[in-house]
Amino acid sequence: MFETNGSGTGEPTGNAGGEANGVELETLGDALVLRVTGALDLTLAPKVRQLVDRAQRLAGSVLVIDLTEVDFLASAGMAELVRAHRLSTSMTVRIVATGRITLRPLELTRLTDELVIVPTLEAALDRV
Template sequence: MLRVDGALDLALAPKLRQLAERAARLEPTALVIDLTGVTFLTSAGMAELVRAHRGRTVSAPLRVVAAGRITMRPLELTRLTDELAIYPSLSEALATG
């Protein structure tokens, strides 16, 4: 599980990729990225979510925790809500089998 806090932008996106790649080496059954602490979500951040989802970073299924306008609005506008598995809470993302 990765928790992102602050602005998920061009500065933080490479760090997210690095952490996701590191997590992938542990061969998890799923990778959960918690965006509840994100204060700003840009296209660079969303690109890393897509990269992880499509298996370019992590081969395990991706689960994204996102709630609230700051994260959900950009994901909805880009229609990533149709592609990504998005959960309203960390407990729900972790409970999914």
């Protein structure tokens, strides 16, 4: 498992109060799960990019980007989701997003037409 916080220090995220921004990459069977916590904005987007690149090198069959714990989704974060989707030639990318904080911005920008969006982590892992 790889963890990093949005500060660029590479220190593990605490997330005890649910307020920490962070990205965590873990392996679940043949799938890689990238869990994002806090605000997915210009500060955290480079860490998402770094771990998406790492996930592609690890070459799982599916990369799930879990936005369940995201409390703000900025355009920089959405750009990284699109980048992950477009650059993935060897794996399927699925995005876990629901509600007004994560799903609504993706709908408004019509990214739901391009990205594979699922409501839960279980649904994303269902066909792995």
